[in-house]
Amino acid sequence: MTPGELWTLLGVDFYMLTALLGCCLVTGHGLTPRPPFPLRMAAAIAAQCLWAYGCSYQWLFTPDPVWGLKGIVIIKYLGTFLLTVAAFRFCLCCGWTAALYGGTTGYILQHCAERTAEVARALLPPQPGWVNNLILAVLTALACLCFILAFRRRYDILEYDRYGSGESNIMLVTAAAVVGVVIVLEPIIRYELGLDTRTPEMICINIISVLLSLLSLVVSMCQMRQAESQKKAQIAEQLLHAERSRYALEKETVEAINIRCHDIKHQIAALGDMGRQKELREIENLVNIYDCGLKTECAALDLVLSNKSLMCSGKEIVLTCVADGRRLNFMEDADIYALFGNILDNAIEAVDRLEDREKRLITLTVRAQGQMLIVTEENYYDGQLVLEQGLPVTTKVDKRFHGFGMQSIKMLTEKYGGDLRLQAKAGIYRLSILFPVVEDMEKRG
Numbered sequence: 001m002t003p004g005e006l007w008t009l010l011g012v013d014f015y016m017l018t019a020l021l022g023c024c025l026v027t028g029h030g031l032t033p034r035p036p037f038p039l040r041m042a043a044a045i046a047a048q049c050l051w052a053y054g055c056s057y058q059w060l061f062t063p064d065p066v067w068g069l070k071g072i073v074i075i076k077y078l079g080t081f082l083l084t085v086a087a088f089r090f091c092l093c094c095g096w097t098a099a100l101y102g103g104t105t106g107y108i109l110q111h112c113a114e115r116t117a118e119v120a121r122a123l124l125p126p127q128p129g130w131v132n133n134l135i136l137a138v139l140t141a142l143a144c145l146c147f148i149l150a151f152r153r154r155y156d157i158l159e160y161d162r163y164g165s166g167e168s169n170i171m172l173v174t175a176a177a178v179v180g181v182v183i184v185l186e187p188i189i190r191y192e193l194g195l196d197t198r199t200p201e202m203i204c205i206n207i208i209s210v211l212l213s214l215l216s217l218v219v220s221m222c223q224m225r226q227a228e229s230q231k232k233a234q235i236a237e238q239l240l241h242a243e244r245s246r247y248a249l250e251k252e253t254v255e256a257i258n259i260r261c262h263d264i265k266h267q268i269a270a271l272g273d274m275g276r277q278k279e280l281r282e283i284e285n286l287v288n289i290y291d292c293g294l295k296t297e298c299a300a301l302d303l304v305l306s307n308k309s310l311m312c313s314g315k316e317i318v319l320t321c322v323a324d325g326r327r328l329n330f331m332e333d334a335d336i337y338a339l340f341g342n343i344l345d346n347a348i349e350a351v352d353r354l355e356d357r358e359k360r361l362i363t364l365t366v367r368a369q370g371q372m373l374i375v376t377e378e379n380y381y382d383g384q385l386v387l388e389q390g391l392p393v394t395t396k397v398d399k400r401f402h403g404f405g406m407q408s409i410k411m412l413t414e415k416y417g418g419d420l421r422l423q424a425k426a427g428i429y430r431l432s433i434l435f436p437v438v439e440d441m442e443k444r445g
Contacts, residue, residue: 413435
């Protein structure tokens, strides 16, 4: 091999490792570096370079290599893939599941860019070396940009550690195995058939290789998305169970307070002729708090409205409600408490951020229309509200412990065959739930 061919091969390795590093930085964005990060990164890069150049040395300067030329190529790229996964775990704070995802995704992006560049070089007239390198660099950047736009905003790499288990991990390992098979089969086909990169057969092989790699990426992401949804549904179910226990406790507490307030009102009336009318009137206003709550003829809804009205009063929020509570008798009391409690909690949290007092309003209606029972809640909001899969994305920094209120609302809506619709437009948030009216509504009346 001539010195020129040697430098060409080493240049290919250099561009590949550089592109792979850039892709992994994109897929690992958001992870905390392990200290001392510069030393760890330098060690990982050195390991990659030693492996790549060691395999290239066996290929170039060993007269009769043990593994043969095809074996060296397979081991070289398969080892590079495994070292990439290990480097993720070594340099960044994540588990092996997230490292496998990050390394696999980074390698897929680099692999797709390289194979696409090879197809482009085959279809274009022969170009100087610097033009070929520029094409590879542009396609690598384009692959990273497409990943960011299509996936990165929707998927957090740490979700693979938080939610990965069982079937989701199997799918991730399968995706990594597909990438490994592509790495192994491609050089075997190339060298067994003696194909040139410009032949139609090789162009088709490169296109198929890109499609298989992208398919494995999408499958692993979709599976993790499903695992995340299942995990959040389990958490929401646990929160609903806690809400039911809370409802029973609050019901007993409020009933005891109402009884006591009723006794105090009689005592105030008995003391009315003894003077100090102003002080007695103030005390009477205080004990009327629960007695003057909104009455909807649904005990569970009345309890929610009483509690949230007190909360709104303390925050200077106006809560208005027009509801026919009798129409809710197809639902369990604990579910009514959880459903409307979560709806109003979300509304109060959104309105409490508003400085304009004229917009600190919450409106709740429950009404029947034809064969449907319609629950509607409206409030103003500030900022940008993003809906994803029909539900608003939580604005909290730590999303692991937030956003389950809407998940609970969705679960309760589906439990009773309802349809949840959300709309955020012109600073007004609107939640609508449509329940089918059951014929035996009076069964619990």
